[in-house]
Amino acid sequence: xxxxxxxxxxxxxxxxxxxxxxxxxxxxxxxxxxxxxxxxxxxxxxxxxxxxxxxxxxxxxxxxxxxxxxxxxxxxxxx
Amino acid sequence: xxxxxxxxxxxxxxxxxxxxxxxxxxxxxxxxxxxxxxxxxxxxxxxxxxxxxxxxxxxxxxxxxxxxxxxxxxxxxxxxxxxxxxxxxxxxxxxxxxxxxxxxxxxxxxxxxxxxxxxxxxxxxxxxxxxxxxxxxxxxxxxxxxxxxxxxxxxxxxxxxxxxxxxxxxxxxxxxxxxxxxxxxxxxxxxxxxxxxxxxxxxxxxxxxxxxxxxxxxxxxxxxxxxxxxxxxxxxxxxxxxxxxxxxxxxxxxxxxxxxxxxxxxxxxxxxxxxxxxxxxxxxxxxxxxxxxxxxxxxxxxxxxxxxxxxxxxxxxxxxxxxxxxxxxxxxxxxxxxxxxxxxxxxxxxxxxxxxxxxxxxxxxxxxxxxxxxxxxxxxxxxxxxxxxxxxxxxxxxxxxxxxxxxxxxxxxxxxxxxxxxxxxxxxxxxxxxxxxxxxxx
Numbered sequence: 001x002x003x004x005x006x007x008x009x010x011x012x013x014x015x016x017x018x019x020x021x022x023x024x025x026x027x028x029x030x031x032x033x034x035x036x037x038x039x040x041x042x043x044x045x046x047x048x049x050x051x052x053x054x055x056x057x058x059x060x061x062x063x064x065x066x067x068x069x070x071x072x073x074x075x076x077x078x079x
Numbered sequence: 080x081x082x083x084x085x086x087x088x089x090x091x092x093x094x095x096x097x098x099x100x101x102x103x104x105x106x107x108x109x110x111x112x113x114x115x116x117x118x119x120x121x122x123x124x125x126x127x128x129x130x131x132x133x134x135x136x137x138x139x140x141x142x143x144x145x146x147x148x149x150x151x152x153x154x155x156x157x158x159x160x161x162x163x164x165x166x167x168x169x170x171x172x173x174x175x176x177x178x179x180x181x182x183x184x185x186x187x188x189x190x191x192x193x194x195x196x197x198x199x200x201x202x203x204x205x206x207x208x209x210x211x212x213x214x215x216x217x218x219x220x221x222x223x224x225x226x227x228x229x230x231x232x233x234x235x236x237x238x239x240x241x242x243x244x245x246x247x248x249x250x251x252x253x254x255x256x257x258x259x260x261x262x263x264x265x266x267x268x269x270x271x272x273x274x275x276x277x278x279x280x281x282x283x284x285x286x287x288x289x290x291x292x293x294x295x296x297x298x299x300x301x302x303x304x305x306x307x308x309x310x311x312x313x314x315x316x317x318x319x320x321x322x323x324x325x326x327x328x329x330x331x332x333x334x335x336x337x338x339x340x341x342x343x344x345x346x347x348x349x350x351x352x353x354x355x356x357x358x359x360x361x362x363x364x365x366x367x368x369x370x371x372x373x374x375x376x377x378x379x380x381x382x383x384x385x386x387x388x389x390x391x392x393x394x395x396x397x398x399x400x401x402x403x404x405x406x407x408x409x410x411x412x413x414x415x416x417x418x419x420x421x422x423x424x425x426x427x428x429x430x431x432x433x434x435x436x437x438x439x440x441x442x443x444x445x446x447x448x449x450x451x452x453x454x455x456x457x458x459x460x461x462x463x464x465x466x467x468x469x470x471x472x473x474x475x476x477x478x479x480x481x482x483x484x485x486x487x488x489x490x491x492x493x494x495x496x497x498x499x500x501x502x503x504x505x506x507x508x509x510x511x512x513x514x515x516x517x518x519x520x521x
Contacts (some may be wrong), residue, residue, distance in 0.1 A: 025495055031517050041489055041517065046462050048493020051508075052517035077487070 012059040012068050020049045021056060028065055029058040038077040039069065157460070164417065173198070185228070199223055200357070215239050215252070222246070230254050230274070238262050238275065245269065253277050253297065261285050261298065268292065276300050276320070284308050284321065291315060292347050299323050299343065307331045308343075312337065322346050330367065337361065345369050345389065353390065357381045368392050368412065376413065380404040391415050391434065395427050399423050399435065414438065414460070422461060422474070424451045431487075432458035436494065440464040443473045454476035457487040462494030462519065471505030471520060473495060479507045484514050493519040 015021055016034065023029050024047050031041035034055045043065040050056060059065050068074075095284055173179060174194030181203040182195065189209040193195050195201060196216035204221075204323030205228040212238030215229060224251045237259030238252060238390040248269050253276040260282030261275060270290050274297040283305025284298060299322045310316065314520065321364040329351025330344060339359055343366040352374030353367055362382045368391045375397030376390060385405040398420030410432045418438040424445065425433055430453050440461065445451025446469055452459075461474070471492050478490060492500075499506055499521040511518050 021090075021235045040487060041491075046491065046494045046519065048462065048491070048519040048521050050493070050517065050519040053512075053515050054517060 012051050012064050012079050015056040015058070017053060018056040021051070022049050023047055023056075023058060026060075026070050027058050028060065029056060030065055030069075031056055033077075037072065037074050039074050040077045042076065055060050098341075111344070115491075123213065180223075191383070196220060202226070202246075204228070215257075218455040219243060221330075225269075227247070238280075241267060248272070248292075264290060271295070271315070272323060273297070284326075287313060294318070294321070294338075303313070307349075310336060316342070319343070334358060340364070340384075342366070353377050353395075360384060363387070363407075365389070376400050376418075383407075386429075388397070388412070394410070399440075402430075403427065422466075422470070425456055425459075426451055428453060428455060431454050432456070434458075434460045435492070436460045437463040437521050439496075441467060441470065443470040443477070445477050446473040449477065449480055452481045454481040454483045457483055458489045458490070460491045462491045462497065464494070464497055466492065468504070469496040469503050471500050472502065472507070474508035475500055475504045475511065475518075475520075478516070479510050482499045482514075488514070488516040490516055491519045493521050 025045065028043050028045050030039060030043045031052055031054050032039040040054060043062050057065060057068055059068070083205055084104060087135060089156070090512040091232055098146060100193050103157040111301055151357060160183055160459055169189065170191040171184070171189055172194040173182060173299060177198060179198060180200050183203065183205040185205055186208040187212055189206060191417040192211055193214065195204060196218065199220055199222055199369060201221050202223050203226045205226065207228045208231040211229070211232040211234060213234065215234055215238065217239050218224060218227070219240060220454060222243060223246055225246050228249065228251045230251050231254045234252070234255040236257065236290040238257055241247060241250065241264065243319065246269055247267050249272040251274045254276045256517050257278040257280060259286060261280060263285050264270060264273065265286060268289060273293070274295065277300045278296040280301040280303060282303065284303060285308065287293060287296065287308050287310065290313060292315050293313050295318045296316070297320045299320045301324055303321070305328060307324065307381065310331050310333060312318070313336060315338055316336050317338050319339070320341070322343045322345045323413045324347055326347040326349060328349065330353065333339060333342065333354050333356065336359060340361050341364040342362065343364065345366040347370055350368040352469065353372060353376060356362060356365065356377050356379060356393050359382055361384055363384050363386045365385070366389045368389045370393055372393040372395060372467050374395065376395060376399060378390070379385060379400050379402060382408055383404055384521050386407050387410045391412045391414045393416055395418060397418065399418060399422065401423055402411060403424045403426065406427060407429055408427045409429050412418070412434045414434045414436045416438055418435070418440060420440065420446045421442040422435060425490055433456060472491060508518050508520060
C-alpha cells in the first residue's frame with residue numbers, strides 16, 4: 001500500500017483526481033464521483049497506472065472498500 | 080338463497096370496486112360497486128340495500144363481521160376486487176359460489192383462501208401478492224382451469240399435480256416457500272407460461288416435450304438438480320430461465336427455437352459447450368456465465384438481434400467471434416475464461432460495455448485500421464490479458480478517434496500480462512483523460 005498525503009485515519013486512501021496513481025496486483029481500488037456518489041468502477045484488484053477526473057479509493061482488502069461504500073452511502077452506477 | 084361472504088365481501092358478477100377499505104378483519108368505510116344482476120345486500124348492521132343490474136351503491140359501513148347477499152336467482156360467476164388501502168385482509172371461503180368461473184383478488188393482505196378446489200367451473204383463479212399461508216390444494220377437479228396465479232404469497236408444501244388440466248395456459252406460483260419437485264407438465268398442450276421461480280424446489284426440471292405453445296418457463300432461484308430437459312419442438316418458446324440452481328450436464332440444442340428471445344442458464348454447474356446459436360434470429364439475451372463450460376464461443380453472425388451476451392466465468396477457449404453483425408449489441412461479457420486471439424471490431428452503434436478481462440487475449444482487430452470502436456462504448460475492460468504494446472496503442476487510438484465525451488468513460492488495459500503503451504499511445508491516454516475518461520494502463 002502506498003502512502004498519500006491525504007491519508008485518513010482509516011486504512012483506505014482517498015485520492016481526488018488521481019494522476020497516474022500506481023496500484024499493485026494486491027491493492028483493491030475503486031472509482032466514484034464525489035458529487036453524485038455514484039461508483040463508476042466497483043472494487044477491483046488490478047495493477048497499473050490510473051488517471052481519472054473522479055475520486056479513487058485504494059485499500060488493502062475488498063471489505064475495507066465495502067465499508068467505505070456503506071459509510072459514505074455510495075451508489076452503484078449504471079454503465 | 081343467500082350467500083354469506085365471511086368475513087369480507089368483494090365484488091361479484093362483473094362488479095368492480097373503486098373504493099373498498101378494509102383493515103384487519105373489519106370493514107371500516109366505503110363500499111362502491113356495480114352489479115349486473117339483481118341482488119340484495121345485507122350489510123351486517125341490520126340494513127339492506129336492493130341492487131338491480133347496473134346500479135352502483137355507495138355505502139359507508141360500521142364494523143361488521145360479514146355481508147350477506149340475497150337473490151334466489153343470482154348466479155355469481157365472477158368475483159373481482161381491486162387493491163384497497165388499507166389492503167383487504169382476512170380469510171376467504173368461496174364454497175358459497177358454486178358457479179364461480181373467475182376469482183381475482185390480487186395485491187391485498189388475504190391470509191387464507193379456500194372453497195375453490197372442487198369447483199370445476201373455475202377458469203381463472205388469481206390471488207397473487209397477498210399473505211396466503213398453507214399449501215395449494217389439489218387442483219385435479221378443476222378441469223376447466225386456464226389460469227392460476229398465486230405468486231408472491233407465503234405458500235408452503237408442494238406444487239400439486241397438474242395432470243389432466245388440459246386447458247391450463249398460465250400457472251404462476253413464484254416467490255413462495257414451496258418445496259418438493261416440479262410436477263409433470265406432460266399433456267398440458269395449451270400451457271403458455273409456467274413460472275415457479277424463487278421457491279425452494281428440488282428435483283429436476285420435468286420433460287417439456289410436446290409443450291408446443293410454451294412461451295415462458297421460469298424455474299430460476301430454486302435448488303433444482305439433474306440435467307436439462309430437451310427443448311426440441313418448443314417452437315413458441317420466447318423466454319427460458321433456469322439460472323441459480325444446481326443443474327448439471329450440458330445445455331441442450333437450441334436450434335429451431337426461432338422465437339427464443341431470452342435464454343438464461345447462468346450460475347449452475349453445467350458442462351459441455353455453448354450450443355450453436357445460428358438461426359436464432361430473435362435472440363436478444365443469452366446468459367450462460369458462472370458454469371463450467373468448455374469449447375469456444377459460437378458464431379454470432381446470425382444472431383443479429385443480440386443485445387446482451389454473457390459467458391464469463393467458464394473455461395472457454397478459442398477466440399471471441401465476429402460481433403459486427405450484431406447490430407443491436409449493447410453488452411458483451413466474456414471475462415475470466417481462457418480466450419485467445421484478438422479483441423474484435425466493436426464499432427456497433429449501440430455497444431456500451433465490453434468486458435474481456437482475465438483471458439489470454441493478445442491483440443486488437445483494429446491495430447491497422449481505424450473505426451473499430453464505437454463512440455457509444457464507454458466501459459471497456461481488458462485488464463489481465465496478454466495484449467501487446469501495438470494492441471494497447473491501437474485500442475487507445477481507437478477510443479481517441481471514437482471521441483466519446485459524455486456518459487460513462489472507463490478504459491482498463493492494466494493488470495498482469497498487458498504491455499504498457501508507448502509513443503503515441505501515451506499521448507492518446509492523456510487525450511482520453513482530458514476528455515473525462517478514467518484510464519488504467521501498465
